[in-house]
Amino acid sequence: MRADQPITPPIGGGLEGELRRRTLAVFGRSLHIRTVDTGSCAVCESEIRLLASPHYDLHRLGFFFTPAPRHADLLMVTGPAIRAADNLLLKVVQATPDPKAVLAVGACALGGVYCEDELVHGAVDRVVPVDVYVPGCPPSPLALLQGLLVAVGRLEERVAALSMDLDAPGPAADGGDAS
Amino acid sequence: MAIWFFRGLRKGIATTRYPKTLDPWTRDLPTPPAFHSRRLTSGLADALAEACPSGAIRRAGPDLVIDLGRCTCCGRCLELAGDAAAPSGEFQLATVDRSGLVKRVPIRGDHGSRA
Numbered sequence: 201m202r203a204d205q206p207i208t209p210p211i212g213g214g215l216e217g218e219l220r221r222r223t224l225a226v227f228g229r230s231l232h233i234r235t236v237d238t239g240s241c242a243v244c245e246s247e248i249r250l251l252a253s254p255h256y257d258l259h260r261l262g263f264f265f266t267p268a269p270r271h272a273d274l275l276m277v278t279g280p281a282i283r284a285a286d287n288l289l290l291k292v293v294q295a296t297p298d299p300k301a302v303l304a305v306g307a308c309a310l311g312g313v314y315c316e317d318e319l320v321h322g323a324v325d326r327v328v329p330v331d332v333y334v335p336g337c338p339p340s341p342l343a344l345l346q347g348l349l350v351a352v353g354r355l356e357e358r359v360a361a362l363s364m365d366l367d368a369p370g371p372a373a374d375g376g377d378a379s
Numbered sequence: 380m381a382i383w384f385f386r387g388l389r390k391g392i393a394t395t396r397y398p399k400t401l402d403p404w405t406r407d408l409p410t411p412p413a414f415h416s417r418r419l420t421s422g423l424a425d426a427l428a429e430a431c432p433s434g435a436i437r438r439a440g441p442d443l444v445i446d447l448g449r450c451t452c453c454g455r456c457l458e459l460a461g462d463a464a465a466p467s468g469e470f471q472l473a474t475v476d477r478s479g480l481v482k483r484v485p486i487r488g489d490h491g492s493r494a
Contacts, residue, residue, distance in 0.1 A: 325477065364445050366416070
């Protein structure tokens with residue numbers, strides 16, 4: 201399985217999509233976060249820790265850190281999902297009451313740094329379903345804040361409209377030329 | 380950095396207004412690369428794919444594929460590509476759709492030498 205083929209289906213229409221949207225809306229102004237480290241280098245943790253600093257102050261937005269997964273609504277999973285942490289990760293996800301959301305934080309968790317081998321899975325979504333992906337190595341605390349706000353549906357994601365082609369004439373490339 | 384520090388001293392508030400406005404220091408954050416498709420040649424694309432340490436850049440037929448999720452913003456592609464690449468300046472990359480992070484840039488710099 202490749203990293204660009206997630207196992208989490210996007211929120212679609214119909215009854216299921218509506219249910220998922222509503223559960224996210226419930227978290228809107230009071231969301232408790234538990235971090236889970238699956239073998240990261242701790243720089244992502246350092247950035248997550250900065251969210252509670254006076255400059256970023258995630259409490260003003262209604263987010264809180266909690267020390268126990270049983271009190272958590274959202275899991276921030278960092279690291280490349282080492283196989284030795286499988287048990288830990290599955291236990292934490294099971295201990296978190298539904299409805300819950302899982303954030304994969306950092307390039308490791310998104311399949312960037314480690315390839316799949318006998319020691320690591322290489323990406324978090326190969327082990328547990330992931331709701332929001334936050335790229336970055338490490339993601340800036342503001343990128344993490346955006347990830348949290350996207351997770352509770354308070355901010356639109358920007359990636360879909362993003363083009364990495366600086367010469368693209370518009371949203372739709374006209375093709376045609378290029379000799 | 381210095382701006383919020385002085386604002387904090389003046390008004391007693393050091394906190395960012397993030398979802399409303401973007402702090403000026405975010406311009407200095409490392410961001411994934413964006414490419415000028417007209418300056419991309421297939422030789423350069425292969426070299427970029429070779430140089431990317433995290434496998435975020437790869438070649439797929441007529442396109443250069445950039446996986447923003449895998450990118451560690453190390454800057455090696457920017458060094459290698461010269462004026463064909465520039466930092467995209469976009470760090471707010473959180474998404475619910477993993478495949479949305481995989482971007483394609485057509486390679487349009489080869490004049491008449493396409494296979």
